[in-house]
Structure formats: structure tokens, C-alpha cells
Amino acid sequence: MICTGCSCLCDDIVIRDGKIFHACRKGVKHLRAEKATPSINSKPVSIEEALKAAGKIVKNANNLVIFGLDTIPCEAQEKAIELAEAKNAVIDDCSSFCLGDFVELILKKKVPTATLDEVRDKAYVILYWGSNPHQSLPRHMSRFTYYPRSGKRQRGYEEDRYLAVVDVRMSETAKLAKKGGRFVMGNDLDVIDSFFKAMEGKAGKHPEVAAILKEMQKADFNVIFGGLGLRYGLKGDYSRFVELIEKLNEISRVVFIPAGFHANMRGFNELMFKKTGFINAYDFSSGERITFGEAVKHADTALVIGSDPVKSLPPYIAARLAEINTVVVNPSQSLTARIAKVVIPTSISGVGQGGTMVRSDGLTVELEPFEESVSDAEVIISLLEVV
Amino acid sequence: MLNFGKFLKMEARVVVARDVLNEEKAVALVSKDFAERVSLKNGQPLKISRNKNSVTFRAVISEFAEGTDIVIPAGFYASQLADFNAFKQFTASIEVGDEVDTVDDFMNDR
Ligand code: SF4
Numbered sequence: 311m312i313c314t315g316c317s318c319l320c321d322d323i324v325i326r327d328g329k330i331f332h333a334c335r336k337g338v339k340h341l342r343a344e345k346a347t348p349s350i351n352s353k354p355v356s357i358e359e360a361l362k363a364a365g366k367i368v369k370n371a372n373n374l375v376i377f378g379l380d381t382i383p384c385e386a387q388e389k390a391i392e393l394a395e396a397k398n399a400v401i402d403d404c405s406s407f408c409l410g411d412f413v414e415l416i417l418k419k420k421v422p423t424a425t426l427d428e429v430r431d432k433a434y435v436i437l438y439w440g441s442n443p444h445q446s447l448p449r450h451m452s453r454f455t456y457y458p459r460s461g462k463r464q465r466g467y468e469e470d471r472y473l474a475v476v477d478v479r480m481s482e483t484a485k486l487a488k489k490g491g492r493f494v495m496g497n498d499l500d501v502i503d504s505f506f507k508a509m510e511g512k513a514g515k516h517p518e519v520a521a522i523l524k525e526m527q528k529a530d531f532n533v534i535f536g537g538l539g540l541r542y543g544l545k546g547d548y549s550r551f552v553e554l555i556e557k558l559n560e561i562s563r564v565v566f567i568p569a570g571f572h573a574n575m576r577g578f579n580e581l582m583f584k585k586t587g588f589i590n591a592y593d594f595s596s597g598e599r600i601t602f603g604e605a606v607k608h609a610d611t612a613l614v615i616g617s618d619p620v621k622s623l624p625p626y627i628a629a630r631l632a633e634i635n636t637v638v639v640n641p642s643q644s645l646t647a648r649i650a651k652v653v654i655p656t657s658i659s660g661v662g663q664g665g666t667m668v669r670s671d672g673l674t675v676e677l678e679p680f681e682e683s684v685s686d687a688e689v690i691i692s693l694l695e696v697v
Numbered sequence: 698m699l700n701f702g703k704f705l706k707m708e709a710r711v712v713v714a715r716d717v718l719n720e721e722k723a724v725a726l727v728s729k730d731f732a733e734r735v736s737l738k739n740g741q742p743l744k745i746s747r748n749k750n751s752v753t754f755r756a757v758i759s760e761f762a763e764g765t766d767i768v769i770p771a772g773f774y775a776s777q778l779a780d781f782n783a784f785k786q787f788t789a790s791i792e793v794g795d796e797v798d799t800v801d802d803f804m805n806d807r
Contacts, residue, residue, distance in 0.1 A: 445714065448717070479762060480764050482761065485760070542785040621772060621773045622773075624779065625776065645773065645804065
């Protein structure tokens with residue numbers, strides 16, 4: 311089966327006699343998460359009652375915001391976008407504060423990219439920038455980047471891969487790079503500047519980047535994985551980074567892939583881009599961009615699907631969600647479910663519901679569920695029917 | 698060297714990072730340098746405050762905070778301190794805390 315615990319979408323997971331094989335700790339936690347119970351105002355009810363109550367709330371909403379969606383299949387995301395359009399609502403996912411901007415650079419063809427399979431078969435320099443896959447994508451390095459012996463890289467990490475990390479602190483991945491490759495500790499803009507200087511034969515604040523450049527020149531395929539650290543380090547202006555990738559491609563082939571997000575964040579970005587020209591944060595009533603963090607301030611109803619904003623977003627959002635009509639659709643118990651008016655449990659994507667997801671590199675993956683249970687698409691369709 | 702047990706408040710650079718093992722715990726990884734600078738001991742409650750919000754973490758001296766002062770796991774506790782402009786890194790004030798916070802300490806107020 312496919313694990314939907316992160317955007318690696320590992321396809322080699324086996325569940326036999328209740329035991330999970332091959333998944334990382336994060337995947338096991340995701341697959342074993344405690345199930346949510348249907349409820350209205352924290353009182354357990356049947357799923358039919360919860361669906362009916364949610365339908366009433368969504369139908370009566372004057373100012374609806376739909377949020378989450380990154381852990382559900384594309385087919386359910388499509389229905390959620392349809393619902394947002396039908397209700398003239400705002401729709402957004404975690405990508406507006408996660409790595410959506412990097413996916414947008416790729417969809418708008420501002421940076422060259424590749425698939426993880428190409429990386430596994432061909433990449434020599436593997437540069438993780440502002441990303442610590444050891445924690446965020448635990449099997450990224452073993453399945454796709456540093457460790458595999460594959461294609462042109464049969465001698466694996468011992469001789470055929472060069473690991474480099476740029477980060478503001480010593481992470482687990484940085485520690486590994488320090489041993490066998492190169493770790494550059496510093497501010498992202500300074501490091502970018504140092505790369506430009508090194509290409510002119512000068513020394514910048516981080517002269518050690520010259521070693522990474524030298525390694526890149528040895529190969530015809532190198533990759534930079536950009537994480538949340540880089541995204542925030544660039545402070546919303548990606549021009550210098552895009553320019554750097556262009557310049558690096560004058561000396562060797564260097565592709566860019568965003569690293570570290572929810573299982574199907576990219577699927578949502580692609581669907582939204584196709585539908586609206588925006589990758590996220592869209593208001594169907596005005597046709598303008600507005601993030602969940604802003605929209606929730608004015609909304610009277612929030613439909614949170616496959617996400618836990620009370621856990622992951624600033625506290626004013628939790629306070630606001632507790633004030634308005636919040637409906638949660640999620641497989642597991644969550645902090646947002648604790649403050650919601652209505653909770654509708656669905657099955658875990660890939661376990662009890664099928665469909666497709668888009669991996670971080672843009673590859674479409676077909677889920678392989680092994681049991682039948684309530685799907686997110688079914689819940690959203692039932693809401694669409696009443697509005 | 699400052700005596701952490703006695704000082705009132707000081708500033709620290711805080712990085713928010715994913716941490717699968719600690720994501721549900723109020724654990725703050727503290728760099729050895731910083732811990733020495735403020736005489737902070739392993740296991741000591743450490744109150745981090747920012748924008749009128751505070752969380753008390755259990756301090757763990759760790760090599761994975763090297764390069765900054767403190768690293769806290771992404772998740773509920775970090776969300777109480779971060780905001781959309783400072784999602785990954787911010788400056789916060791720190792002082793000795795009393796008891797390490799739990800999620801219920803915050804959720805029961807809602
Ligand atoms: S790396 Fe991600 S997709 Fe793979 S097993 Fe771990 S959580 Fe699941």
C-alpha cells in the first residue's frame with residue numbers, strides 16, 4: 311500500500327496481521343492514529359446525524375472558509391473546490407504558509423525540475439536547503455536521494471553521491487553532511503550571495519560553498535531540495551534564488567524540488583492552478599487572493615478537512631474557530647475537533663479510501679486502499695447536495 | 698557567565714523545526730553554548746514568551762540546537778509563539794519557568 315504520512319508517498323508499505331512493515335516512525339504514527347468519533351457539540355452521534363448537522367451549517371453559511379485538504383485525494387479536493395465555488399467561499403490549504411510558493415515557481419516554469427526517480431538514478435550533488443529530511447521526510451534519503459544504488463549511481467553514498475546541507479542550525483541531516491559532504495551554516499541570503507561570489511572566483515561570507523560548486527561541476531545532474539527554512543529565509547522574494555539556479559545551470563545541470571510537506575499538497579496546488587490561476591488562498595466571491603489566516607477573521611463558518619489548524623497555526627485562529635461554526639472532517643482525533651461544532655470522521659487516505667495524490671515532484675500516484683470506509687469525497691458530495 | 702537561576706529575562710533566538718520524537722512534547726532543545734551562557738541545566742523548566750503568549754518547556758541541551766540558541770518542535774506549543782511573519786525563526790524572551798505546560802493547560806481555556 312501507499313503511505314500518505316508525507317509527500318514521499320512511499321509505495322512499499324505492507325500491513326500484515328496488524329503489523330506495519332517498511333514505514334518510518336512518522337508513517338506508523340499516521341497509519342495508527344486514534345480514530346475520530348462523529349459528534350455534535352462534543353456529544354457523540356451517528357455519522358448520519360453529524361452529516362445532517364454539517365449540511366445545515368454549510369447551507370446556512372453566509373461567509374464560508376474551507377481549509378486543509380492536503381491529506382485527502384485529488385478527487386475529494388476537486389469536490390471541495392466545487393463546493394467553495396458553489397458557496398462563493400474562500401478556499402485555502404497549508405501551502406499558503408508552507409511550500410506553496412516553491413510549487414508555484416515550478417508550475418510557472420521559473421525553475422527546472424525533475425522527478426524523484428530521476429534523482430535516484432542520476433543525481434550526484436544532493437543539496438538540502440533549509441530542510442531536514444531526517445525529520446520531515448524520513449525515507450526521502452533512503453528511497454530517492456543519498457543512499458540508493460540505482461541507474462548511474464550504483465556506488466551509492468560511498469562514492470556516487472555528495473551530500474550538502476544549508477541550514478541555520480545543526481540538524482541531523484546537517485550532521486551527516488558535515489561528515490561526508492559539506493554543511494554550510496548561515497543565513498540563506500548570505501549563502502546565495504556566497505555562491506554568486508564563488509562563481510566569480512571570489513570569496514563571500516561562506517567560502518565553503520566553492521567546494522559544493524566544484525562537486526556540481528563533476529556531474530551532469532544535481533539537485534537542490536528547498537524546505538521551509540529556505541522559504542522563510544527568502545522573506546517572500548525568490549528572485550535572487552531563481553537567478554542562482556539559472557546561473558548554476560550554466561556550469562552544470564541543477565534541478566529544484568520542494569521538500570517536506572503534506573501528502574497531497576501539490577495535488578491541491580495543481581488543481582487550484584488549473585481552475586483559478588492561483589495555487590491556493592482563493593476567494594470565489596471576489597476572485598482575489600486571501601489566506602485562511604485572514605479569511606477566518608471574517609468568516610461565520612469554517613469547514614476544516616484533513617487538517618488540524620489549532621495544532622499548527624497561531625492561537626488567534628483557534629480562538630476564532632471556537633467562536634464560529636466549525637465543521638471538522640478528519641480521520642483522527644485532533645485539537646481542532648475538540649473545539650468544533652460538528653466532527654465527521656473519514657478514513658485515512660490510502661487505507662480506507664482510494665483515488666490519486668500528487669507526490670512532491672509532480673508524479674501522480676494511485677492509492678491502494680485495502681478496506682472500504684467513509685471517504686472525504688463522499689462527505690463533500692453530501693454537503694454539495696444540500697447547498 | 699549569567700546565573701540563569703537568578704536572572705529575570707533575556708532574549709534568545711528560537712528556531713521552529715520538525716521533530717518526530719518530540720512533536721507532542723513541550724521540549725526545547727538548547728545549544729550547549731547558550732546553556733552555558735545562562736547556566737541552564739538539562740531538564741530545567743524554561744519559559745519562552747513572545748507576543749503576550751508564553752509556553753514553559755523542559756530544556757534539553759542538544760547538539761541539534763548548535764548554530765542558534767533554542768530549537769522547539771513544530772506543533773501546538775510552537776504555534777502559541779510563532780506567527781505568519783515569524784513561522785520558522787523568531788526572537789523571544791526567556792526566563793526560568795515553574796511547571797512544564799501541557800496542551801490541556803491551553804485547550805481548557807478555550
Ligand atoms: S517517509 Fe513519509 S510516506 Fe514514507 S513511510 Fe514515512 S511518513 Fe510514510
